[in-house]
Amino acid sequence: MIDLKKLTLLAALAGLASPPAMAQGRLSLLAQGEYVCALPGDATGAAWIVQEGREFAVTGGSSYRTAQGSGTYLMEGKLVTFTRGPMRGAKFMLLGSGLLQQVGRDGKLGRMRCHRAGPVED
Known part of the structure; x- marks a missing residue:
């Protein structure tokens, strides 16, 4: 017969061993430089x-600047969230080195x- 205390302990330990479902990944930084944003065109134009x-x-660390001011961002795994500014x-x-795609409020690209x-230009 299975001991109920052992079974409960094993279930609790198994829960600790699995990573949290919402974990995004390691913290990292974007490549420094000037970023230009664009929307796709069509076959008749650009x-x-x-x-x-x-x-x-x-500009360095977790900092950025725009014409309107400066701020900070957080990069967890491939997700970049601008937190201030x-x-x-x-x-x-982050799709690749130096290439970002906007994420909507619904979480879709x-x-x-x-x-x-x-x-970075001074």
């Missing part, structure tokens, strides 16, 4: 349509992409 006023620069609340998914266009 492939990408640059979104004026949406550009930003990653003019882009506060904006979320992006949006249409806008931002790519690292070069080093």
Whole structure:
């Protein structure tokens, strides 16, 4: 016959061994530089349509700046969340080195992409 205390202990230990469902991943940093954001175009015109006023620069550490001011971001795994400053609340998914795609409020990938266009300009 199975001992109920042992079974309860095993169940509790199994719960501790599994990672939390909401864990995003390790903290890291974006590549420093100037980022340009654009929406996809169409077959009759430009492939990408640059979104004026949406550009930003990653300046070091977890800091960024825009024409409207500076702020901070948090990168957990591939999810980038702007936590302070003019882009506060904006979320992006890192697709590759220097390439981000907007994440909507519903958690789905949006249409806008931002790519690292070069080093930080002073």
